Amino acid sequence: MDLKQFYLSPQGRVGRQDWWLKYVLVFVVISVVASVLDAGLGLMDPESGYGPVSIIATLVIIYPAIIVTIKRYHDRNKSGWWVLIALIPIVGAIWQIIELGFLRGTVGQNRFGSDPVATPAMA
Numbered sequence: 001m002d003l004k005q006f007y008l009s010p011q012g013r014v015g016r017q018d019w020w021l022k023y024v025l026v027f028v029v030i031s032v033v034a035s036v037l038d039a040g041l042g043l044m045d046p047e048s049g050y051g052p053v054s055i056i057a058t059l060v061i062i063y064p065a066i067i068v069t070i071k072r073y074h075d076r077n078k079s080g081w082w083v084l085i086a087l088i089p090i091v092g093a094i095w096q097i098i099e100l101g102f103l104r105g106t107v108g109q110n111r112f113g114s115d116p117v118a119t120p121a122m123a
Contacts, residue, residue: 001116007064013075014068015116019100023068030057069096074112075105 038044038051070080
């Protein structure tokens with residue numbers, strides 16, 4: 001799966017390793033860099049802790065974040081609508097981290113596609 005399909009297409013499945021390395025790690029780095037730029041340029045609002053670079057970075061990564069989360073739910077053989085569980089304060093975020101970050105996806109083919117971690121011999 002190329003990066004364009006990974007970040008922009010809701011079709012397919014994403015395994016745990018790709019979720020942690022290509023989603024969580026990348027978005028954390030983007031957020032930290034944006035915050036450092038805001039602070040370094042003196043643009044950060046002391047009350048909110050945000051600046052224009054952080055706000056733009058957040059707006060840019062919202063869509064890819066939703067898409068990758070949907071694909072991770074697909075790997076668990078669940079509908080992409082489960083992404084809405086994150087709207088439940090505290091419990092939703094904990095649920096999503098456990099469900100997407102620590103639980104194995106469906107072994108083999110499921111209704112959303114082939115197993116992203118299956119070796120060719122297994123498929």
